[in-house]
Amino acid sequence: MRAARNGRRAHRQAALAALALCGLLALTACQGDEDAGLPGAKPGGPTAPSGTATASKAPKPSASKAAPKPTGTATAAKKPASPAPTATCDHVMPIAPDxxxxxxxxxxxxxxxxxxxxxxxxxxxxxxxxxxxxxxxxxxxxxxxxxxxxxxxxxxxxxxxxxxxxxxxxxxxxxxxxxxxxxxxxxxxxxxxxxxxxxxxxxx
Structure with missing residues (x-):
């Protein structure tokens, strides 16, 4: 009788240990799923962000050479001299009839x-x-x-x-x-x- 009772006790203990192990495994799996849903989470578990990472900067366009400014000694082009006013001829034919x-x-x-x-x-x-x-x-x-x-x-x-x-x-x-x-x-x-x-x- 005693031997049978001890056997049932050992069997219950083994079952309880198995249940505890299953519960622990389930809890760990749930925690992993929650971490996977967080923003920035990577597969395989959360990783701490590097504190030394810096944002990449776009290369600056090379500065083009500015157009040379006109010197202060430049002078405006002179207009051609207008011809002296002349009388306007009103006859068409070179020969007058009279x-x-x-x-x-x-x-x-x-x-x-x-x-x-x-x-x-x-x-x-x-x-x-x-x-x-x-x-x-x-x-x-x-x-x-x-x-x-x-x-x-x-x-x-x-x-x-x-x-x-x-x-x-x-x-x-x-x-x-x-x-x-x-x-x-x-x-x-x-x-x-x-x-x-x-x-x-x-x-x-």
Missing amino acids: LLALRRYTPEGGSHNLIVQHGNWSCGSKDTEGATFEPVGKETFIPIAETAKITATAPIVTGLEPKPITLHELISWVSAHPDSGLPFRYHLGADGAIDTLDEIYLSD
């Missing part, structure tokens, strides 16, 4: 003919300051009527006011002063001969 420069006289063909050269004012108008009459092209001749109405000023006659003169007076002066180039305004009659001729005074 102007001529008187050159010479010729009686060829049995009629009175003036050798002339057509042209225009240098700036389109006699009223423009500094304008001059500029003959262009070749010399030509135009017949003038015996009864043509002619007016003249200096230097053909004395004074600046236009004065009527005869064709003979005009021919005498032109023959004595060939190639004067004095400007005249003229008009042609139905026969193609000059019937009106007016000298245009030029100031000195």
Whole structure:
């Protein structure tokens, strides 16, 4: 009897020891699962963070060379000098339809003919300051009527006011002063001969 009782006691003790061992193992496993759920936990158990670890720094970009600053002695570029103002010509054609420069006289063909050269004012108008009459092209001749109405000023006659003169007076002066180039305004009659001729005074 005693031996059987001792055997049951030893069996209970062994069972209790096994239960205690199982409980200890279960407790250790649960603690490991809780640690694994913590932030930063690593598999295989918690490890203490290193106190000497430092955050990695991104490499700084290499400093580029700054653009050279202009020196204090630099000066602004000078503007080109503007051309001197000139009178604006308002004529398109170089030859005026009613102007001529008187050159010479010729009686060829049995009629009175003036050798002339057509042209225009240098700036389109006699009223423009500094304008001059500029003959262009070749010399030509135009017949003038015996009864043509002619007016003249200096230097053909004395004074600046236009004065009527005869064709003979005009021919005498032109023959004595060939190639004067004095400007005249003229008009042609139905026969193609000059019937009106007016000298245009030029100031000195």
